[in-house]
Amino acid sequence: MSGDPGADGPGPGYAVVVPTLVRDTLADCLAALAAANGPAPDEIVLVDDRPGPDAGPDALEHPLTVLGDLRERTVVLRSGGRGPAAARNTGIRAVASPWTVFLDDDVQVGPHWCEQLIQDLAEAAPDTAAVQGVIAVPLPGERRPTDWERGTAGLARARWIAADMAYRTGVLEEFGGFDERFTRAFREDADLALRVLDAGWRIRRGRRTTRHPVRPAARWASLGQQRGNADDALMRRLHGPDWWAKAVAPRGRIRRHAAITGAGAAALALAAAGRRRAAGVAGLGWAAGTAEYAWARIAPGPRTRDEVTTMLVTSALIPPAATWHRLSGLWRHRGAPAWRELAATSPAEAVRPARPANAVQGPSPGLSPS
Structure with a gap:
């Protein structure tokens, strides 16, 4: 250089x-x-x-x-x-x-x-x-x-x-x-x-x-990635329900995750209420959705024992995790106004929170700013 x-x-x-x-x-x-x-x-x-x-x-x-x-x-x-x-x-x-x-x-x-x-x-x-x-x-x-x-x-x-x-x-x-x-x-x-x-x-x-x-x-890193569903909720608030198309971003599986989570929750609730037949139907819906999701992740991969095991376990855990983070994001950002509403006033101040007094410290010892 x-x-x-x-x-x-x-x-x-x-x-x-x-x-x-x-x-x-x-x-x-x-x-x-x-x-x-x-x-x-x-x-x-x-x-x-x-x-x-x-x-x-x-x-x-x-x-x-x-x-x-x-x-x-x-x-x-x-x-x-x-x-x-x-x-x-x-x-x-x-x-x-x-x-x-x-x-x-x-x-x-x-x-x-x-x-x-x-x-x-x-x-x-x-x-x-x-x-x-x-x-x-x-x-x-x-x-x-x-x-x-x-x-x-x-x-x-x-x-x-x-x-x-x-x-x-x-x-x-x-x-x-x-x-x-x-x-x-x-x-x-x-x-x-x-x-x-x-x-x-x-x-x-x-x-x-x-x-x-x-x-x-880490083996379970895909679970941690589900926190991004809360960020998707903020994107919806800021840029509207069609933000996916504007950003040319994959829509993801949040609707399927919510359906799988709903079926699993219904199966547990119905079983607790003694309605075994209905619980079985809901349980089959949960199992079918989870199996489809797991296979969609396993099929294009190397299909080693470790990979298949990881996909099976995380495919059962990801739908409720994704649904939880989406719902928590919707609640946390429920009052966030759309970007265009804020842009009409002051775009720079609208999105950047006030800087804490100690957010930026000087150059480290031995370094000099350009």
Whole structure:
């Protein structure tokens, strides 16, 4: 990578913002950025989103070392463990460059990423608010992918994901950045994109490519993912019942999950009331729905003993978990007004909660802001 911003040729200035929980993948992410050919970023803002007691500086020593000369233009901020949306907003407030590029800490930019990014930004029309990178998810070639691997592979087809997304910094400031009510890495990027598109801006796909390896996950990780159903409830409140179509997002199985959960609950209630025949009918409905869901997840996978066992157990647990999170999300966000109603007043203040006084702390020792 060139040592100075724009040294390899004229181009738009840009900053790179990386929110992180300081996972093992961070060093590879920063090493790939440092090795990429092309004009270097004006600044790198690394936002440590670990909760206070866990945010010791020692864990950052190795990842920062791999940056080489770029370490001099890197600043480390802390966002207090409030989620990736809040972490990115913390980074935005520190950026002075005309473009802000978001990278997740588990991706690896390609070898020519910097020069391709400059080309993407230079080709952006005046009404283009953002340019999305191309995400590539490497999958095993010797076997069928697991359920978790197939889920990660879906990122390659997703619209507007912040794993590699460049926004005009002025647009981010105009719209108040990311909505911090999205506390997980889910839907916060689609929400921002829909708000920007609703206002008449465009978002295009660029040419630069970034790898998103499939990271290891706990056996029951799919259960934890069901918390995203609460975020879907917030999306419905903000963008209307047709937000799925606007965001070109898969609708998912929430209706089937609710039906399966209802059948199971009815079977238990009827059995407790002594209505065995009716309970049996409801139980058959629950079993049929669960079996269909399990097979839909097992059939395209490797069908190993561990994978089949995991799919059978989680397929029984996911429908009630998904239904619970959807209902809790509907209740929690029942008073959230639609985005267009808020946009009529002040879009920037409408979605960004007030920043806590200690949300951003200064650069870590040994680092200097660009």
